[in-house]
Amino acid sequence: MLQFIIRRLIYAVATMFAISVVSFVIIQLPPGDFLTSYAASLAQQGDAIAPEQLEALREAYGLGQPIYIQYLKWISGVLRGDFGQSMEWRAPVSSLIWDRMGFTVMISASTILFVWAFAIPVGVYSATKQYSIGDYFFTFLGFLGLAIPNFMLALVLMWIGFSVFGQNVGGLFSPEFENAPWSLAKFLDMLSHLWIPLLVIGTAGTAGLIRTMRANMLDEINQPYVETARAKGLKEGRLIWKYPVRVALNPFVSTVGYALPELVSGVIIVAVVLNLPTVGPLLLRSLLSQDMFLAGAIVLLISIMTVIGTLLSDILLAWLDPRIRLD
Amino acid sequence: MDMNSSLQKGQTARQADEQAGPQELPGDYSIDETTIEEKISIATPRQLMWWKFRKHRVAVASLFVLAVFYVVGFIGAEFFSPYDPNAFSAAYKFVPPMGISFIDAEGNFSLNPGVFRVESERDPNTLREIWTTDYSTWYPIHFFVEGVPYKLFGLFETNIHLFGLGEEAEGMPIFLLGSDRLGRDMVSRVLYGARISLSIGLVSVFLSLFLGILLGGVSGYYGGWIDNVIQRVIEFIRSIPSLPLWMALSAALPPEWPQEMRYFGITIILSVIGWTGLGRQVRGRFLALRNEDFVLAARLGGARDMRIILRHMVPSFMSHIIASLTLSIPGVILAETALSFLGLGLRQPVISWGVLLQEAQNIRTVALSPWLMLPGLAVVITVLAFNFLGDGLRDAADPFSR
Numbered sequence: 001m002l003q004f005i006i007r008r009l010i011y012a013v014a015t016m017f018a019i020s021v022v023s024f025v026i027i028q029l030p031p032g033d034f035l036t037s038y039a040a041s042l043a044q045q046g047d048a049i050a051p052e053q054l055e056a057l058r059e060a061y062g063l064g065q066p067i068y069i070q071y072l073k074w075i076s077g078v079l080r081g082d083f084g085q086s087m088e089w090r091a092p093v094s095s096l097i098w099d100r101m102g103f104t105v106m107i108s109a110s111t112i113l114f115v116w117a118f119a120i121p122v123g124v125y126s127a128t129k130q131y132s133i134g135d136y137f138f139t140f141l142g143f144l145g146l147a148i149p150n151f152m153l154a155l156v157l158m159w160i161g162f163s164v165f166g167q168n169v170g171g172l173f174s175p176e177f178e179n180a181p182w183s184l185a186k187f188l189d190m191l192s193h194l195w196i197p198l199l200v201i202g203t204a205g206t207a208g209l210i211r212t213m214r215a216n217m218l219d220e221i222n223q224p225y226v227e228t229a230r231a232k233g234l235k236e237g238r239l240i241w242k243y244p245v246r247v248a249l250n251p252f253v254s255t256v257g258y259a260l261p262e263l264v265s266g267v268i269i270v271a272v273v274l275n276l277p278t279v280g281p282l283l284l285r286s287l288l289s290q291d292m293f294l295a296g297a298i299v300l301l302i303s304i305m306t307v308i309g310t311l312l313s314d315i316l317l318a319w320l321d322p323r324i325r326l327d
Numbered sequence: 328m329d330m331n332s333s334l335q336k337g338q339t340a341r342q343a344d345e346q347a348g349p350q351e352l353p354g355d356y357s358i359d360e361t362t363i364e365e366k367i368s369i370a371t372p373r374q375l376m377w378w379k380f381r382k383h384r385v386a387v388a389s390l391f392v393l394a395v396f397y398v399v400g401f402i403g404a405e406f407f408s409p410y411d412p413n414a415f416s417a418a419y420k421f422v423p424p425m426g427i428s429f430i431d432a433e434g435n436f437s438l439n440p441g442v443f444r445v446e447s448e449r450d451p452n453t454l455r456e457i458w459t460t461d462y463s464t465w466y467p468i469h470f471f472v473e474g475v476p477y478k479l480f481g482l483f484e485t486n487i488h489l490f491g492l493g494e495e496a497e498g499m500p501i502f503l504l505g506s507d508r509l510g511r512d513m514v515s516r517v518l519y520g521a522r523i524s525l526s527i528g529l530v531s532v533f534l535s536l537f538l539g540i541l542l543g544g545v546s547g548y549y550g551g552w553i554d555n556v557i558q559r560v561i562e563f564i565r566s567i568p569s570l571p572l573w574m575a576l577s578a579a580l581p582p583e584w585p586q587e588m589r590y591f592g593i594t595i596i597l598s599v600i601g602w603t604g605l606g607r608q609v610r611g612r613f614l615a616l617r618n619e620d621f622v623l624a625a626r627l628g629g630a631r632d633m634r635i636i637l638r639h640m641v642p643s644f645m646s647h648i649i650a651s652l653t654l655s656i657p658g659v660i661l662a663e664t665a666l667s668f669l670g671l672g673l674r675q676p677v678i679s680w681g682v683l684l685q686e687a688q689n690i691r692t693v694a695l696s697p698w699l700m701l702p703g704l705a706v707v708i709t710v711l712a713f714n715f716l717g718d719g720l721r722d723a724a725d726p727f728s729r
Contacts, residue, residue, distance in 0.1 A: 029579035265570030
C-alpha cells in the first residue's frame with residue numbers, strides 16, 4: 001500500500017510540474033512582455049511609473065533573460081506563495097485568490113458529495129428495477145443532464161427563480177451577509193443559496209455516474225454469490241447493499257478521477273452565470289483584461305486542486321480494492 | 328428505403344456478387360423465416376450494420392432530426408430565414424415571439440396561418456417598452472416572398488424567402504421567435520447560427536480524428552517507449568480541467584485576427600485538447616488487432632507498415648471510430664457554445680448559438696425576455712440527437728454481437 005501511495009505521489013508531482021509549465025506558457029502567451037503593457041496601462045490612467053522602478057521589476061521577473069530563467073524565477077516565487085502582481089487590481093495575486101480558492105474547493109467538494117449521494121442509490125435502483133418506469137425516467141434524465149449545458153441550466157433556474165419566486169437566486173450570500181464576518185447565521189444563509197449551484201453542476205456529472213453505477217451493478221447482480229446469499233434467506237435490501245453494491249463501487253470510484261476535471265470546468269462556468277465568489281468569474285475577467293499573472297495562477301491552482309482530488313480518489317480506490325495495489 | 332438503395336450503390340462489384348439473387352429489399356419482414364436466414368448469411372457487413380442500426384428507433388429519429396438541422400441551417404439558412412440576421416429595426420426591440428394562429432381576427436378558420444399585430448407602449452413608471460398583441464388585426468403569412476437578395480448554395484442569385492408578411496402588414500416584421508435588443512429577428516439568427524455551431528463540431532472532430540489516429544495509431548502499433556510517452560501525455564491532458572485551458576488559449580488568440588482565422592483558431596484549440604478520447608480508442612483497437620493473424624499474414628507477405636495500417640487495420644475498426652466520432656461531436660458543440668457564451672470564443676458579428684446566448688447572460692435580460700434563451704434549446708436538441716445517433720451507431724458497429 002505504501003509503495004502504491006509513493007508511486008502515485010511521484011506521478012502526481014510530475015503532473016504538477018507539467019501543469020506549472022503549461023501555466024507559465026499561458027502567462028507568456030500574449031504578445032509583448034507584461035511590463036510593457038503594465039506601464040502602458042498605468043500611463044493610460046495618467047499614472048506614470050518611474051524608469052528605475054520599471055527596471056527593478058524587470059530585474060525581479062528576469063525579463064530579457066532566457067525563458068527558462070524566467071520560469072525558474074516565477075516557479076520559485078510560486079513555491080514561496082508569491083504568484084506575481086495583478087496588473088488590473090494593482091495587488092499581489094496571492095491576496096486576491098485564496099478566499100475565492102477556498103469557496104471553489106468547498107463548492108467542488110460538496111458537489112462531489114451531492115453527486116455521489118444521488119448517483120449511487122439511483123444507480124442501484126435502476127439496476128435492481130431494470131426496465132421499470134423509474135429506470136427509464138432516470139435514463140432519460142441522465143441523457144438530458146448530459147445534453148443541457150451547465151450555464152443554460154443555471155440561466156433557466158435563474159429565470160424560474162426570478163419569475164416564480166421573484167428573487168435573484170445568484171450569489172452565495174444574501175446582500176446583508178455579503179461582507180459580514182462568519183457566523184452561524186451567515187453559514188445558514190450560505191446553505192440556503194448553495195443548493196442551486198450544487199444542483200446545476202451536479203446534473204451533468206450525475207448523469208454519467210448513474211450510468212456507470214447501473215452498468216456495474218448489472219454485471220454483479222446475476223453473479224452466483226448473490227444467488228447463494230439469496231438462497232440462504234438474506235433479506236433482499238440487506239443483500240443488495242452488503243454484497244453486489246460493494247463490488248460495483250470499485251470501478252465507480254475509479255471513474256471519479258475522470259469526472260473531477262469535468263466537474264471543475266462546470267464549477268467555473270456556472271460561477272460566472274450565478275455570480276458565485278469562486279475563481280471562475282475572476283479567471284474570466286483576468287483573461288478578458290489580459291491580466292496574465294492572475295490568470296496563470298488560477299489555471300495552476302485549479303489544475304493542481306484537480307490532481308490532488310484525483311490522487312485522493314486513487315488512494316481511496318486502492319484502499320477499497322486491494323487488487324489495484326498490486327497492479 | 329432511400330438511404331438503403333444509395334448504400335447499395337456504393338458497394339463494390341464483389342459485394343454486389345455476394346448478394347446476387349433476391350431482389351427484395353433487405354429487412355422486408357413480410358418474407359418467411361428461411362429467406363431471412365439466407366439473407367443474413369449472405370449479407371455484407373455493411374448491410375448487417377444498417378439493419379442493426381435501423382432497429383434503434385431513437386437513433387434513426389435523431390439522424391432525421393440532424394439531417395433537417397443541417398439542411399435548414401447549413402445549406403438553406405438564407406432561404407428559410409425571413410430576414411438578414413444582422414438587419415436591425417429600432418422600432419421593434421425585444422418583441423416576444425409571435426404566436427402562429429389559424430384563426431383570423433373575425434374568428435374564421437383559415438388554412439393559411441397568420442400572426443396578430445403587436446403594438447408597443449411604454450410603462451409609465453419604468454419607461455420600459457411593453458408589447459401587446461392586437462387581436463383585432465390579423466396578417467396572413469405569405470410564402471415564397473421576395474426579400475433581401477442572396478445567393479442560394481452560393482450559386483444562384485435570388486431574393487425568394489420561405490415566408491414573410493405581405494404589404495398589408497404595413498411594415499411590421501414577423502418575429503416567430505421574437506427579436507433581440509436591436510430588433511433583430513431571432514429565427515434568422517438561430518438559423519445562421521446553426522451554420523457555425525454545426526460546422527465547428529464537424530471540423531474540430533475531424534482534426535481530433537487526424538490527431539487521434541496519428542498519435543493513437545503510433546502508440547498502439549509500435550508500443551514501447553513512444554507508447555509510454557504518448558500515454559502519459561494523454562493522461563496529463565485528461566487530468567486537468569479543460570475549460571480553463573480552453574479559456575486561456577482562446578483569450579490568447581490575437582484580437583486583430585479576422586473572423587475566419589478566429590474560427591479556425593478556436594477549432595484547433597478545441598481539438599488539441601479534445602483528441603485524447605479518440606486517441607485512446609484507436610490505441611486500444613491497434614493493440615487488439617496487432618496480434619491478429621491477418622496482420623501477421625500481411626507482414627509476412629512483405630507489406631510495409633503504412634500499408635498494413637491503412638489497408639488492413641484501419642478498415643476493420645473504422646465503424647467503431649465513426650461511432651465514437653459521433654459521440655464526441657456534442658462535446659465540441661457544448662465547448663464552443665460555452666466559450667462564445669463567455670465572450671472568449673467567436674465574437675459578433677459572427678453568429679453562433681453561443682454568441683446568441685451571450686445576449687442572455689444577465690439576469691435582467693433573462694427575466695424580461697426569456698425567449699433569448701431559445702438558441703440554447705437548439706443546442707440541447709442537437710446534442711441529444713448526436714448522443715442518440717452515436718449510441719445507435721455504436722450498437723451497429725458490431726453487427727455480429729447477439
